[in-house]
Amino acid sequence: MLESVLITIATAATPLLIAAVGELVVERSGVLNLGVEGMMIMGAITGFAVAIVTGSAWIGVLGAILVGAAFALLFGFLTLSLVTNQVATGLALTLFGLGLSGMIGEGFVGRPGVKLGQVDIPFLSDLPHVGRLLFGQDPLFYVSLLLTAGVAYFLFSTRAGLTLRAVGDNHDSAHAQGINVVAVRYLAVMFGGACAGLAGAYLSLVYTPQWVENMTAGRGWIALALVVFASWRPWRVLAGAYLFGGVTIGQLHAQALGVAIPSQLLSALPYLATIAVLVIISRNRRLTMMNTPASLGRPFVPER
């Protein structure tokens, strides 16, 4: 029983984790991309549609990653090359993604999807109590953990990671040192988009293998909140994602048990929890200031 609850929490947490870790890299490079929700929903419909057409969930996943990155490239072109306002452009990406996915998805409503199979290692997956939890989950669950570890290592233990953080903390001095600020940010933004696309594919290929309009239901925004909650640190994102996975699953269980609280109020809990967490984190102004990448959201035009 406990094992199966933990597994469902992991399924709820994984898409949040993937999207948030991607956005963390973007924000560490000094760019605020509010289009996570839009890239995620495009990943969800692309993954779903490609999987149905090709019959392979993995090709669907690949398609979702590519579309997420392509959408991020569009965002990058506007905010990095044309120096548009990042907040407004991110919103545009979300609105466009929600609209376009609804349009593309119309032919896929109600069609049975392709589910990404679970990992099955002989013997290990059948271990009592922990077998399914540790060795028998969907492959993207393991990807999400590797991704977190990889990003943590990259950011804090490699030269390239240092460069990326330098760009995010002070783009003017990074530029003066000869770092190509815009190129670094393009790469970071596209990585974030690929992650958001992957997170979307998780929703439509693992979490609920079907297409429902607006099926991301604000998860992209929660991922953005998680990055703030985690004060831009990868392992704290993991903790936050599982906390939110727990809240989500907890309220679903409460609904299933018929608790005498209206189901809508329970469904609102993850959103209210996000607000509560943001308030708690941001209350300490100095701590937030210390952790926020100093150039976050600021436009950069190379001087010559």
Added chain:
Amino acid sequence: MRIELVKRPQQSALFSILSPFLALALTLAAGAVMFFLLGKNPVTALYYFFVDPLLEVWSLHELAVKAAPLILIAVGLSVCFLSKNWNIGAEGQFIIGAVAGSILPVVFPGLQSWIVLPLMLLMGIAGGAAYAAIPAVLKARFNTNEILTSLMLVYVAQLFLDWLVRGPWRNPEGFNFPETRNFHAYAVLPEILPASGRAHWGFVFAMVAALVLWFVLSRTLKGFEVKVIGQSPRAGRFAGFSSGRMVIFAFLVSGALAGLAGISEVSGAIGQLRPSISPGYGFTAIIVAFLGRLNPLGIIAAGLVLALSYLGGEAAQISIGVSDKVARAFQGMLLFFVLACDTLIHYRIRLVRTARMDAKGAQAGHA
């Protein structure tokens, strides 16, 4: 090839006016390509989308019905965005305004008097403003990111409305449909010209709100304060302006107008509460605000354009069988083009060949 931006010594007056039109033209071009890819004749499709709805009087009324909430919300958002307060939860403030304004006709249907309607409007305004006050106070007091909190509150408001119309407020004579009782005659916002179509007084409210805010923003000290704090909070502080109070002011104004839009829509166009009372007006209004270049007069025009895209979506669905979802994609695309074209106001764009990227080459390129 790469793009290089050269800062203009001052804003280009030409592109300040031209950029929204350029953005519209580019959106139409991109739309034509999109329709072509969907296998439709682009000319016919664009005709049904953007011309056909303008040819009938009843249809012009529908345009006003859709434009009213968009303009009301967007002029409020312009105060927020000019002062760099990112209220993106207007959809939620719209819903709470509608709910608060509906208390009298739904809970106290026996109260039948001319006083009901003005009270409803005031309660709608108060409801929207109170809901917007949440992210504002959190930002002013705890420095909490208002983008995320205001957006989260949209989902909460949608769920709250859903609970109300399925639970305590469900119409007792409504055959279990998830909707409230119909508003009685005293609770309905009248039509402007009942003989020719459905446009209600919400459109008049929108015009008045836009004119008043245009005056405030361009002719008063408060408007100056809004812009100074938006452009340079530091300069604002030297002038004695408080950015904390500005957060509250901007959110209260935009929340109040979103609430007024909500109760006007419910009382004037729908006549009851339902699980869904808005096709995303609160989000589309963000596009309206930017297309109108955050100027309330520009927003009137922009609101009509975006309202047309809603109508066009419905018309094109009926006449040529493209999904009305196309309208949403159109609207998102439009915002991209608006933002991209606004770059031309501040920068000159120059294309540089990549081979000349090294320092000497760049010098040669300038010569």
